[in-house]
Amino acid sequence: MIxxxxxxxxxxxxxQFALTAMYHWIFVPLTLGLSFLLAFFETIYVKTxxxxxxxLTRFWMRxxxxxFAIGVATGIILEFEFGTNWSNYSWMVGDIFGAPLxxxxxxxxxIEATFFAVMFFGWERVSKRMHLFSTWMVAIxxxxxxxxxxxxNAWMQYPVGMKFNxxxxxxxxxxxxDILFSPVAISKxxxxxxxxxxxxxxxxxxxxxxxxxxxxxxxxxxRSIAVAAVFGLLASGMVGLTGDEAAHTIARVQPVxxxxxxxxxxxxxxxxxxxVGLLNHAKDVDNDEEPFLFxxxxxxxxxxxxxxxPGSFVPGINDxxxxxxxxxxxxxxxxxxxxxxxxxALAAYKKAKAEGxxxxxxxxxxxxxxxxxxxxxxxxxxxxxxVPPVPLTFYSFHIMVALGTLLPLVCLAYLxxxxxxxxxxxxxxxxxxxxxVFLGWVAQEAGWVVAxxxxxxxxxxxxxxxxxxxxxxxxxxxxxxxxxxxxxxxxLVFAEVKIMTSQIKQGPEEN
Amino acid sequence: xxxxxxxxxxxxxxxxxDGFASMTMGRTxxxxxxxxxxxxxxxxxxxxxQDFLSQRFETDREKAGYVSGRLIxxxxxxxxxQSSKREVNK
Numbered sequence: 001m002i003x004x005x006x007x008x009x010x011x012x013x014x015x016q017f018a019l020t021a022m023y024h025w026i027f028v029p030l031t032l033g034l035s036f037l038l039a040f041f042e043t044i045y046v047k048t049x050x051x052x053x054x055x056l057t058r059f060w061m062r063x064x065x066x067x068f069a070i071g072v073a074t075g076i077i078l079e080f081e082f083g084t085n086w087s088n089y090s091w092m093v094g095d096i097f098g099a100p101l102x103x104x105x106x107x108x109x110x111i112e113a114t115f116f117a118v119m120f121f122g123w124e125r126v127s128k129r130m131h132l133f134s135t136w137m138v139a140i141x142x143x144x145x146x147x148x149x150x151x152x153n154a155w156m157q158y159p160v161g162m163k164f165n166x167x168x169x170x171x172x173x174x175x176x177x178d179i180l181f182s183p184v185a186i187s188k189x190x191x192x193x194x195x196x197x198x199x200x201x202x203x204x205x206x207x208x209x210x211x212x213x214x215x216x217x218x219x220x221x222x223r224s225i226a227v228a229a230v231f232g233l234l235a236s237g238m239v240g241l242t243g244d245e246a247a248h249t250i251a252r253v254q255p256v257x258x259x260x261x262x263x264x265x266x267x268x269x270x271x272x273x274x275x276v277g278l279l280n281h282a283k284d285v286d287n288d289e290e291p292f293l294f295x296x297x298x299x300x301x302x303x304x305x306x307x308x309x310p311g312s313f314v315p316g317i318n319d320x321x322x323x324x325x326x327x328x329x330x331x332x333x334x335x336x337x338x339x340x341x342x343x344x345a346l347a348a349y350k351k352a353k354a355e356g357x358x359x360x361x362x363x364x365x366x367x368x369x370x371x372x373x374x375x376x377x378x379x380x381x382x383x384x385x386x387v388p389p390v391p392l393t394f395y396s397f398h399i400m401v402a403l404g405t406l407l408p409l410v411c412l413a414y415l416x417x418x419x420x421x422x423x424x425x426x427x428x429x430x431x432x433x434x435x436x437v438f439l440g441w442v443a444q445e446a447g448w449v450v451a452x453x454x455x456x457x458x459x460x461x462x463x464x465x466x467x468x469x470x471x472x473x474x475x476x477x478x479x480x481x482x483x484x485x486x487x488x489x490x491x492l493v494f495a496e497v498k499i500m501t502s503q504i505k506q507g508p509e510e511n
Numbered sequence: 512x513x514x515x516x517x518x519x520x521x522x523x524x525x526x527x528x529d530g531f532a533s534m535t536m537g538r539t540x541x542x543x544x545x546x547x548x549x550x551x552x553x554x555x556x557x558x559x560x561q562d563f564l565s566q567r568f569e570t571d572r573e574k575a576g577y578v579s580g581r582l583i584x585x586x587x588x589x590x591x592x593q594s595s596k597r598e599v600n601k
Contacts, residue, residue: 062536076551080560087563120537121530169578175514185592225571293529343586350579468585471563481559488550495543503536 008475012467013085014327016482018452020077027496029444032193033200033235037130038119041225046132057122057135058221060204063500066122069406070496071380075149077279077485085478089459089469095172096151096162096179111141126222147189156460157451158253164372164463166349166365171460178230184362185255187246189450194238195447199440201232202407205414205469208491209433209502212423216335220508222418225433229414236408244305251306254461256320257385257454260393262302263291264316267324271306271314273295274398279391284320285384321383332383335462339378342371349462375462388456396449403443410436436453495507 038061045053079101082090118126118134126134155161161178162171173179205228208221251258258264263279264271277295300310308313315329323331340483345368352360410432417423455461459469529591564574 065537065540069544072544073547073551077555077560080551080556084560085563088581089565089577117527117530121526121533125526125529168575168580169582170575204572226556297596340586346579347583378586406512449583465555468582472581473563481555483554484559488555494546500537 001276007467009085009473010470010480012475012478013470013484014080014466015477016080018046018449018487020081020451020459020485020489021448023485023493024071024078025444025448026441026493027067027074028146029192029196029199030203031071031342032143032196033066033198034067034203035135035142037195037204037228037231038064039136039139039198040231041133041224042132044227046128053223054219055508056223059220060224061119062503063207066496066499066503070504073491074492084481085471086459086469087471089464091462092170092469093156093460095170096155099176100148100175100179104145107141107145107148111138111145115141116461139175143193146193150189150192151180151182151185154182154188154449155179155459156224157185157188157455158182158249159460159463164375166346167353167449171463180283182448183249186438187242187249191239191242191246194235194242195444197233197235197240198407198411199437199444201235201411202437202440204228205232205410205433206435206437206460208428210506211380213427213430217507221411222423225414225423226418229411229418233408234416236404236411239404240409241275243401247305248308249429255315255453256317257393258302258306259315259317260388260390260454261397261450262296263390263394264302264314265291265318267314267316267319267327269303269313270300270311271302272299272484273301273305274394277398279394281391283390284351285317285387298425302326305309316389321387332377332386335374335377335386336380336383337379338371338374339376341378342368342375343372343378373462374460376468378463379465379468380457384440385457388454393450393454396446396453398448398474399509400443403439403446407436407440407443 009462038057041053041057041060044050045057063413115137115158118131119138122131122134159171160182161173161175163174164170165172179185204224208224208228211217211221221356247258247261250261262271262274263277263283263287264282275296275298277297278293280290280293283289283291303312304310306312313327314322315327319327319329321332323329323334343363347362349364349368352364353360379385410429413429414423414433417426417429423429457465457467459466531537531541564577568574568577
């Protein structure tokens, strides 16, 4: 009964975190990407001295301001949730997250207090070059500010540069650079920011396409599209390269997640990627059902992604859960036994310390250190619990990849028509352009679902499952705040849409 | 030196004052930001999202003790295997 109550708390706390993170992520990528587009627009203005580019920059800066103002501080709620719903986790990672989050706070404060102010208030008050410098600093600073949050997230997926201190029940930082430059942190930061650049480009294309459809501000719209389409196309290339690197890293540090991406239960050589497929929902790690009702695969691609060799072996969920001696894969059951050793050693250490038995404490600590990297597995009830929800991970991954493949084509088509001077004759592209930004948002959210659902059941990979990370509070209190946040965020999104659309309808200043 | 600092501070003050005074849409956005911060910190944080450990414990030692206790108690009952007992008793 108590276990069921705890499970309800975990599920509501997860739902609440997902809700707030997904709403928060509506605003963030637009800020990250649009800030660079503003810098490009203004650079053209300063280089050419053409006042139309200044007018163009100021218009997009107004929309940037709306998005920034509505989105600012929405991430604070996530930090509130750590303390309230995930207090064990919050305590345990305090030493690791302190530095990156403090760096983020300092960056954000100084950028917002100085360069944001010059960017918004300084048009007629500082020199052109000083204003341009401020706009660039806002772009660089906003993205660096995001770096710290993403480093913290990457650490949860791949905890490095730390050691668990059993006296304080805390992970303590041993090497800041290992955390900052971990392969997961690098691929996450570059993948997230480049996808944000693509989203912002699609936003500019979307609004500009609407003007073209309405026959308004046509020169302004074409100029905006030209810059955004180039930026979007370059960003798409980065999204592809960094996504490939992310998958390669995940294959090494979170192989169950990679197997869930593709619904791969039984490992295989020359493993393929599912181009189109429908999962069999009756399939579970414990049964012999077929994983797919139907699937069309492109052979070799998953092996290539995972190991950089098309014919290589990629372990499936069953190999990872039950072990595969042929490929030297340790099963979860053995990891669970080691994890229980770690928990038992921790208990023995605490007992010995309380009793003042130094020799027993030393012995228990040595045993704990031997097994501490498996600590989290000690809390699992059965090996299958180490598997994330496969359908949600699989479909989110494929939606993200499909949209990530199609959306660059929108940028490419716009560039082609602009280059040929035939955008006016190919108006069929304009409604697609208008819709493209919403598909970009879907891809963004799907990407986070892949990253976060795909790493379940871990709050910290291999070290702390979500069931242990949670606070000992009633599910009903989490439920109540879930609906409160739902209302708050819905009102904020409503405000964003209302103010944004009124600004777009108003259009760029005529003078 | 002091007069230079004074004039810089005055210039910065004027920059912000004039900037805020000339805002049109910005005023609406500032209102939204302020209302949001008041709700988040004055209502949500104060009444609904208090820090679980800080509410119950005063010192870091107490918090560490509580979390350690949870880490030990959360392991599935009856699943501690013989190898773990052997390991600890070595």
